Amino acid sequence: MTSPSQVADRVDSLLAAWNARDLDGFVAQLAPQVYWHDLGMPHPPAIGRDAVRAFSEAVLRAFPDFQYTLRGAICVAADGLSCVVPFLITATQVKPLTPPGYAPTGRPIRVEGLDYLSFDEHYVTRIETRFDMIDAVEQLLGLSLRPPPGSLREGAAVRLQRLLALWARRKGRVLTAPPPNTTLGVKSNAVRGSTSMMAINLASKLATFADYWQPRTVGQFNGHDLMVVKVKGEFVWHKHENTDDFFLVLKGRITVRMRDGDVTLGPGELFVVPKGAEHCPVADEEAHILLIEPQGTPNTGNAETAAPRRVI
DSSP states (O other), X not given: OOOHHHHHHHHHHHHHHHHTTOHHXXXXXXXXXXXXXXXXXXXXXXXXXXXXXXXXXHHHHHOTTOEEEEOSOOEEOTTSSEEEEEEEEEEEOOSOBTTTTBOOOOOEEEEEEEEEEEEOSSSEEEEEEEEOHHHHHHHHHTOOOSOOTTOHHHHHHHHHHHHHHHHHHHTTOXXXXXXXXXXXXXXXXXXXXXXXXXXXXXXHHHTTOOOBSOOEEEEEETTEEEEEEEEEEEOOOBOOSSSOEEEEEEESOEEEEETTEEEEEOTTOEEEEOTTOOEEEEEEEEEEEEXXXXXXXXXXXXXXXXXXXXXX
16 A cells, blocks of 8 residues: 655656656656546647657747646545545646647736656556636636626526527437436436436447556446456456456457466456455456456455456
């Protein structure tokens, strides 16, 4: 387990590289398939080191005096694998932000927000940057985008919204809020006679993380977790004494090594390891897998070394 001081050191190292404009050092601390979702990105998220570097270069070109500082204590998760970083950004746009090509305004901005960081043993695997985007745009433009309460602008905005809502309903595109007991993106049949469901897009779920051998739960089925996981390299030899182990390959190829022979799987192929059988999954290149296991089953066969259960 990573200690809070170690997490703070990793955050300090990351910020030092950014503020020093050392993008080589900054990117080197990120996982090869790092996921970064920033509200300031023209087309979020940026996935992978190359995409992160391209976004970083665009920001620093447009805001050459960009500075990122801590505005409070870092909040570290109990397992040491994630943290929340309260930040203050000061910057002045003096060149176009390209892409997409927003013209410079020459105005300074001061933005407070939060960064959510996830880690594995070696790298930052995920960054989520949250701040008040409207406030930042108002500072850049020198305009008030939020209409004052009770103003003519607010009334006009309400009337426009009502027209758009009427158009959406007539087009059959209105989205209704899910019932209170909705979980994991699946709408339950809480309303009598209703059979509507919300599909779970596995590719979208997989795009939200980059670390390997760390399953994410995307749904539940009769007391079982439906999980997606990215894998690369060799896992550990292990077994599950009380349950079979289900593998369905969504992308790439994996080999399930067993004591009496290997099983190689490609996209659309599945294999079930019998309970009690030792096995070791291996992937030469990144592969994506769907797993189905009883809730709480440790992926290593040992609760002390297993990946934490994460729901997305």
